[in-house]
Amino acid sequence: MTPNWTEQREALREWLLSHPRILIGCDFDGTLAPLMPHADEARLPRVTGEAMQRLIALPGVALAVISGRAIADLRQRVALDGAWYAGNHGLEMAAADGSTVVAPGAEDARAALRHALGRLAPLPREMPGVWIEDKGLTASVHYRQASEDCRAQLEACVREAVKGLEALKVRPAKCIWEILPAGEWDKGTALRWFMNRWGVPSNATAFMGDDVTDLNAFRELPDGWTILVGNDVDVKARMRLRHPGDTAMLLEWMAKVRA
Ligand SMILES: [Mg+2]
Known part of the structure; x- marks a missing residue:
């Protein structure tokens, strides 16, 4: 560019x-x-x-x-x-x-997000350099400081955490997996x-x-x-x-x- x-x-x-x-x-x-x-x-x-x-x-x-x-x-x-x-x-x-x-719909997804964050709570201990930012309506799983090994496994862990929670979706950003309400x-x-x-x-x-x-x-x-x-x-x-x-x-x- x-x-x-x-x-x-x-x-x-x-x-x-x-x-x-x-x-x-x-x-x-x-x-x-x-x-x-x-x-x-x-x-x-x-x-x-x-x-x-x-x-x-x-x-x-x-x-x-x-x-x-x-x-x-x-x-x-x-x-x-x-x-x-x-x-x-x-x-x-x-x-x-x-x-x-x-x-619309963002407030309704709060309970599902609490649930997903509960599932993800052990992650920062298991994967050094990974940290989770709880932003109320959404959450960011940050991995800028994590090893290549951790990075490779992280997406599966995040997707597992939202499994069955229809109100949520997962999306990639720069060194982040975002968890957010499923709406458009x-x-x-x-x-x-x-x-x-x-x-x-x-x-x-x-x-x-x-x-x-x-x-x-x-x-x-x-x-x-x-x-x-x-x-x-x-x-x-x-x-x-x-x-x-x-x-x-x-x-x-x-x-x-x-x-
Ligand atoms: Mg930016």
Whole structure:
């Protein structure tokens, strides 16, 4: 993948100047914040936060952070006034005015998730480097620090834990197995909810992401700006950036142009 920021800059400038209202959606880990050995160490870089705050302050600009993290965790890490948030891959959403929504069916899957987590409880002891993050509506089984041997066996263990629990499904992400409600609700559904709430069509919307789960948001933007960060996903995106350092630079530039 070759970064194409320079070729696309003029088209993006025109986009920023031609829509009275725009929505900018961003994933958090690996897009805004550099990936860390342990997910708990991830922080929003100061320059990125400042650029986001400048964008939020501009008339006609809404900024939404859509992440796999629990919404409370995400809010605390981003900590920007006036941002919109979606956590748990969009299952829980909060608009800038404080109104919140939980995806249909997500609450009902809680009991099944408790059951699966009970089955998985011995796993971190048996597989060093594996840790389980309980995010309320979903759970992440992390293996970035696990050995190749453990990694090879992990998928079967996770699938075994949800066996017979119809309310749940399992999905891969970067060094993570996600356990989540079986319904069709993802980052793209959340982005669409924000687009409707903010009142913008897809051609006035941008989304930046680095992982397979972000492709669901790209799906909603056939004529919007799809911005891919890093090399981990092989997909067509309108703009390609190298790493979260580029994201910071792009957001700063967008704020300057739109102002
Ligand atoms: Mg990410």
